[in-house]
Amino acid sequence: MTAIEKYFKRDYEQSRETFQEHVSTIKKKWPQAVLSTETIGEDPDNTIDVIYSEALTSNDQVVFFTTGEHGIEGYAGAAVTHLFVEEYLDQIDPQTTGICLVHAINPWGMRNFRRVTENNVDLNRNYLFEPGSVPENVNENYSEERHIFQPNGPVKDVAKEKTELYEQLSKGMMREGYSGIKKAKGMGQFEFPHGVYYGGSSEEESASFLKAWQRKLLSTYPRVIHMDWHTALGPTNEVTMVVSEHDEREEEHMKEEYGMENIQKFTPKKVKGDSTNYFHKVKNEENPDTYLFSALFEFGTFGTSRKAELREFTTIILENQLYWEGAEKEQDRQWILEEFKNMFYPNQEEWRQSVLEEARLAIESILTQEEILVSYQTT
Numbered sequence: 562m563t564a565i566e567k568y569f570k571r572d573y574e575q576s577r578e579t580f581q582e583h584v585s586t587i588k589k590k591w592p593q594a595v596l597s598t599e600t601i602g603e604d605p606d607n608t609i610d611v612i613y614s615e616a617l618t619s620n621d622q623v624v625f626f627t628t629g630e631h632g633i634e635g636y637a638g639a640a641v642t643h644l645f646v647e648e649y650l651d652q653i654d655p656q657t658t659g660i661c662l663v664h665a666i667n668p669w670g671m672r673n674f675r676r677v678t679e680n681n682v683d684l685n686r687n688y689l690f691e692p693g694s695v696p697e698n699v700n701e702n703y704s705e706e707r708h709i710f711q712p713n714g715p716v717k718d719v720a721k722e723k724t725e726l727y728e729q730l731s732k733g734m735m736r737e738g739y740s741g742i743k744k745a746k747g748m749g750q751f752e753f754p755h756g757v758y759y760g761g762s763s764e765e766e767s768a769s770f771l772k773a774w775q776r777k778l779l780s781t782y783p784r785v786i787h788m789d790w791h792t793a794l795g796p797t798n799e800v801t802m803v804v805s806e807h808d809e810r811e812e813e814h815m816k817e818e819y820g821m822e823n824i825q826k827f828t829p830k831k832v833k834g835d836s837t838n839y840f841h842k843v844k845n846e847e848n849p850d851t852y853l854f855s856a857l858f859e860f861g862t863f864g865t866s867r868k869a870e871l872r873e874f875t876t877i878i879l880e881n882q883l884y885w886e887g888a889e890k891e892q893d894r895q896w897i898l899e900e901f902k903n904m905f906y907p908n909q910e911e912w913r914q915s916v917l918e919e920a921r922l923a924i925e926s927i928l929t930q931e932e933i934l935v936s937y938q939t940t
């Protein structure tokens with residue numbers, strides 16, 4: 562097995578099995594560590610797996626990793642978790658530090674190489690603070706752009722449809738179609754259940770499950786350090802840290818503090834229902850004295866150019882159309898699935914290598930600065 566094969570698994574079951582094996586490594590330092598498995602959705606074999614242990618003598622802080630919120634993106638997240646378990650546990654003091662590692666928040670999506678849940682929901686737009694408050698008016702009406710959001714018949718000729726989408730979107734740079742989809746990407750849309758970037762009409766099981774863990778950690782530890790692993794956004798083959806505006810520090814200041822090159826802030830005004838904002842909100846309202854560091858870490862694929870952005874939207878739209886309506890030609894189906902993987906779980910060795918290298922950079926930068934990694938003596 563090559564190094565790449567060791568970390569990057571071919572399917573959900575292999576990835577989960579590898580994750581479950583980490584519990585024995587973790588038990589060497591945290592003897593009480595427990596693996597728990599929770600079924601999510603219809604298929605009892607789709608599970609969120611969590612390895613958790615409190616600190617041995619004093620619950621001063623906890624390191625919290627989450628992966629697979631966006632299904633297919635969980636493969637890279639699982640690789641990073643594997644790397645962390647192998648390379649960094651020796652630098653953590655189990656006496657004072659708890660550990661909580663989560664595999665596949667959206668197991669159906671990961672198993673089926675989709676980004677959304679089995680209800681077509683983008684989980685990171687589903688963490689609205691008040692249940693039942695899913696705001697219909699969170700977006701303006703997208704009905705003008707409905708043809709861009711939701712599928713209308715099977716894929717007939719992918720090359721042609723791709724060109725049309727590129728044209729519609731690029732001409733629409735100044736028109737509604739483009740700004741509509743760009744807005745929906747950030748805010749989610751709550752109008753078309755079969756459309757792209759759908760935020761859902763009620764809370765997803767995965768979201769309830771993660772919220773319970775967020776609350777538990779915030780009320781058990783005075784310091785919670787959370788890294789949520791994703792793919793696609795940011796410069797190709799580089800890691801980008803994405804933080805909520807609840808974190809009041811300036812981007813430039815954070816770049817210096819953490820020694821990270823790529824940091825993006827997002828504002829709750831432009832992004833709705835995401836799990837990091839929710840985490841900060843719970844902290845502020847229920848555990849105001851707890852220190853919370855929570856950020857997304859993205860491994861870039863297509864890049865940040867305008868062309869890359871068009872390619873992203875086109876890929877997301879075509880994959881959604883394929884899922885709901887199918888394709889007339891088998892080769893078109895293959896092409897779309899391949900392009901979707903290129904966006905969220907590329908097969909290229911160069912990308913996979915960069916995930917490992919950039920993950921080390923992010924782990925060392927953040928967890929050293931946050932005092933999770935300390936070269937302590939075991940004697």
Ligand SMILES: [Zn+2]
Pocket residue numbers: 630631634791792
């Ligand atoms: Zn993601």
